[in-house]
Amino acid sequence: MADASVKGNMEQPSYIVDVEHLDFSKRRASHHEHETTHDAAEKGHVVTDKYGNALIEIDRAVETKLRHKIDLYVVPTVVLLYLFCFIDRTNIGNARLAGFEKDLGLKGYDYNTILSIFYISYILCELPGTMLCKYVGPGWFIPSCSLGFGITTVAFAFVRTKEQACAVRFLLGIFEAPMLPGIAYYLSRWYRRSELAFRLAMYIACASFAGAFGGLLASGILRLSHFGSTKRWEMIFAIEGIITIILSLISFLTLTDRPETARWLSQEEKDLAVARIKSERIATTEVLDKIDKKKMIGGILSPVTMMTSVIFLLTTITVQGVAFFAPTIVRTIYPKEPVVTQQLYTVPPYIVGALSCVLFNYLSTKIDRRNILMIICLPFVMVGYITFLATTNSQARYGATFIIAFGIYTFGALLNSQLSANVISDTARSGAIGIGVFFCNVGGLISTWSFLPFDGPSYPIGNGLNLATSAVSFAVAIGLEFWMKIDNKRREELDIDSVLVGMSEKGIQDLDWKHPGFRWKP
Template identity: 60%
Template sequence: MSDKEETLQHVEDKSTDYNEVNNSVAPDSVVQLNCTAVTESRLRLKIDLYIVPIASLMYLFCFIDRANIGNAKLAGLEKDLGMTGYDYNTLLSIFYISYIIFEIPSNMACKWLGPGWVLPALTLGFGICSVCTAFVHTLSSAAGVRFVLGMFEAGLLPGISYYLSRWYRRQELAFRISMYMVMAPLAGAFGGLLASAILKLPSFGNLETWRMIFAIEGIITIGIAIIAFLTLTDRPDTARWLTQAEKELATTRIRSESAHVGVAVVLDRLDMKKTIRGVLNPVTLVMAWIMLLVNVTVQGLAFFTPTIVRTIYPDRSVISQQLYTVPPYIIGAVSTLLIPYLSSRFNNRLIFFVLVPPIMMMGYTMFLASSDPRVRYGATFLIAFGSFPVGVLCNAHSAANVVSDTARASAIGAVVMLGNIGGLISTWSFLPFDAPNYYIGNGLNLATGTITLLTAAILWLWTTWDNKKRDKKGHQQQLESLAEMSSQQLEDMEWRHPKFRWRV
């Protein structure tokens, strides 16, 4: 064998055989572990039971502590703080300024310090902020607390998605992400019920009316953070609730999906090249754009559904209006679980990016076409069904189309960071002068749904085209281009690696 042939063979081995690039697990045991479907299924269920419930609870109260300001508005927040004109919209916007700024830094800290510590600490922080909101008496103090709330909440959504990517295969990830992100619509439903129940109390200590909402929900959040500190573990090999064989299988499952492009470890060190490649990955950028568009709807629905309900049922009591906000979120929760489950079942996310937005578009068309309260209330069900699962698919699809752990952390952080610019836009989409029909807000959301559909269709076509283009390059030519590279250089290539293929 010539020197050149030996070099090419070395690259072939380095790029494709994950049994040999990692010496911590013997090759025979890797084969045995991966061949036992029942063992893998049992492990997956165990991870589901230990990881998903606490992550879901953290995100539930993250969303409640963010969106309960809409319930507080109905209960007298504006009057007590002397808010007029666009003060409410300004208060909502303050949150998103810090929320956007701290998104990527928070997710990189999650990788650096470990999600088992960072995620509970963030939860504790925004729980304390919620309690503090109960004691504000001016608009400026409320704005200050909302800014700090955004700092703590910024890292939770992308942090949990990144955390789950340490435990699940790419095909499994969308449904697991949906199992915690379903808490966003459930927070709208449960938050309305909880706010209604709290408002029935005469007082909580010296606090009354809307102040009780923030205080009680904040205390619950702090309790969940304490539980998370005690139960979350950074990664499979530090989980006390896994046997040694289960740790090896959990680690090998994740490693095997990137071994063909030269990745030898599951958790790599922070690397600036991979961080940048994760952010500038074409799929990451498109997912961030779609996340921005859909967040205009999702966040707007959270903040303004109580207001919309009040315009539809102006003569109902405050508690009754709170309860009317619940059913659309239940439908949104069903959609958030159903669509990602189907995407995992068929191992295809792009098709659902194309199928789901038209449902949301139908809802906003009904809003614009009719002033009948029953028609418009019915439209909120279509909007919730068509908008909530898109964010899950964005996180899952960006995670599925990067290679290393570092790139995954930065990619998910970028998607959520740029996506939340849509949340900032949503705070100004339903303006007081546009009430009660909100033609501007509804028209804007119809436009974002349409653009989401077109963007997803274009991405699907480009993905198919680029994969075919990569397939046309000869296998020998690919190996020759990699022959002079070190293992680190191969890892740093990320999606530029010749053997990389985009996932649909």
């Protein structure tokens, strides 16, 4: 039996891990009370004291083994689904180079309008979709949404008018809306606060991998003479949509709602998976509470949620602008190159963005910090857009796309992780992530109008807008860093006993981030 010291109040019970049997030890207290650690995972048991200190001690080797098993079964599926989710969203940029606008007779702002339609339905369905994901269960809901946008992507191969394109993109927005917040919320059911950013990065990095892989895939597809009855840009949507459909059908078999329902975990592993999450959530008796309006609104209106959501909105203008218009920007830099070569030029910056996303979020896991890493990344984005505005040299402008991608693609995972870390209950977390991604997609809608036809070929308005949004994000992130530290110091001076006196267990749980023992996690 591994040995461990009692954490928190000495009168409180402590848990340690039986390394040999992958089980918690018996509960030890001054009264010699004994209880298996299965109880720590059950409803009605709090595993933190009123100061937020964990009352269980988990053997690191055992927990690491469990975490690696969860990584193997959970992460690959959501990574592949989100990869093709983002490809299906942004492949219209690749289709544009292959004659999409000409075939549909698009003029003026028609292309921007088609992009915007997607975000209207996306924004409208964002928060309701996240709540529905919690209600139905991610194991069924996420694959269903993925199947929906796979079918819709195939349908886009057969549009022939602007109106048809708008209608199909509107449907695509409905199915894709819950994917980003839904997967982030789903992963938060499995991982500790410090572990989450890196796992989020593994699938959010797909936003940049999608740009790289989408460009490669599109260039490969365009080498075909036809695919069934589809030709040229039509093949991009048909083939990529079919791949998404196949992955979605497989994911119905591989995804499971939560640790308690995972067929690939033993009962002891299920208990450990639940208890280790509870150990980070003050006054929590159950990891998955029922949908509670008060908790949901509290999660949405948290000061950290609001400020983080503002950063989400501003940085998404750049992320989505790069995704939708990178092929167009490359074409203005290398106008004499053939279409396939232009597609390939879009690939390297995305690879750099994906690697930086994984790198910075791995660092976040190690130091359990998020906000300071955002502050470090934003100057890279600013330098990139200053370069775009300052020169027309092709090599310098192409180099700037690498600098921008290096800084901006870290944000999806860091922001979602920060939203998750700064609330307590499952419902508050779904609300915080949902509203954060709602703001994110308002930024996406704005991005569809950031690079306009009359602004080319240098696009000073679009580049100036992105420089401004990154500068404002930088200021907001710095302000949020100082505010969290100041408020944590204020909380340390509170008399927790006097604040909680006379309150019921439910009343204490309903406090969520307002609990005096809670501390912001920047």
